[in-house]
Amino acid sequence: QKEVEQNSGPLSVPEGAIASLNCTYSDRGSQSFFWYRQYSGKSPELIMFIYSNGDKEDGRFTAQLNKASQYVSLLIRDSQPSDSATYLCAVNPVNRDDKIIFGKGTRLHILP
Amino acid sequence: NAGVTQTPKFQVLKTGQSMTLQCAQDMNHNSMYWYRQDPGMGLRLIYYSASEGTTDKGEVPNGYNVSRLNKREFSLRLESAAPSQTSVYFCASSEAGQGYNEQFFGPGTRLTVL
Numbered sequence: 001q002k003e004v005e006q007n008s009g010p011l012s013v014p015e016g017a018i019a020s021l022n023c024t025y026s027d028r029g030s031q032s033f034f035w036y037r038q039y040s041g042k043s044p045e046l047i048m049f050i051y052s053n054g055d056k057e058d059g060r061f062t063a064q065l066n067k068a069s070q071y072v073s074l075l076i077r078d079s080q081p082s083d084s085a086t087y088l089c090a091v092n093p094v095n096r097d098d099k100i101i102f103g104k105g106t107r108l109h110i111l112p
Numbered sequence: 113n114a115g116v117t118q119t120p121k122f123q124v125l126k127t128g129q130s131m132t133l134q135c136a137q138d139m140n141h142n143s144m145y146w147y148r149q150d151p152g153m154g155l156r157l158i159y160y161s162a163s164e165g166t167t168d169k170g171e172v173p174n175g176y177n178v179s180r181l182n183k184r185e186f187s188l189r190l191e192s193a194a195p196s197q198t199s200v201y202f203c204a205s206s207e208a209g210q211g212y213n214e215q216f217f218g219p220g221t222r223l224t225v226l
Contacts (some may be wrong), residue, residue: 006197006220032213034214034215041204042219043218043219043220044155044217045217046214046215046216049214087156088154090215092213098143098160098162098206099157099160100213100215102154102155103154104152104154105154
């Protein structure tokens with residue numbers, strides 16, 4: 001069973017701190033990894049994607065990928081109340097770039 | 113560009129009624145998808161279309177049919193609605209197959225079946 005696992009949370013982080021969201025996946029051959037943000041009552045919005053091992057930074061967001069450990073994470077620096085949302089991790093199965101498997105998401109709550 | 117659009121935004125049906133959810137994208141993407149999202153269940157793929165003229169079942173296809181009308185449009189039909197189909201439905205599109213496989217979502221349709 002190919003799965004993407006996330007802690008459902010809620011993860012509570014003080015404003016200004018670093019929020020760390022984690023995701024593990026079971027398909028060792030997966031090549032592409034995505035982080036989506038979903039506000040309550042809204043649709044998922046792509047915020048980061050990463051294809052290679054290591055870190056990828058975009059503003060306050062950093063995606064980290066470790067294929068050997070089958071682990072991908074999202075760091076949010078200087079957390080703001082507007083970052084409060086559900087974050088979905090998503091993975092392309094090996095040799096299937098036309099499909100994405102989504103985790104169930106982690107609810108993040110930034111405490112003012 | 114409007115991106116991915118969906119109609120209607122809200123719908124209430126009675127058990128046994130039928131309806132079609134419409135989706136259109138203006139990004140010239142090859143692939144389109146229909147998901148449902150239920151509390152605690154995450155996003156589940158109903159059907160997808162890798163290219164115009166093709167459709168394939170996803171994880172939860174029972175009770176649904178789809179039509180890829182052209183490259184822009186992908187509709188989802190409920191032939192005989194059941195309360196278990198109460199959910200939020202999202203359409204998405206991507207350039208999958210061209211090395212760019214990020215999916216972009218529409219605003220969703222909130223469906224209640226009584």
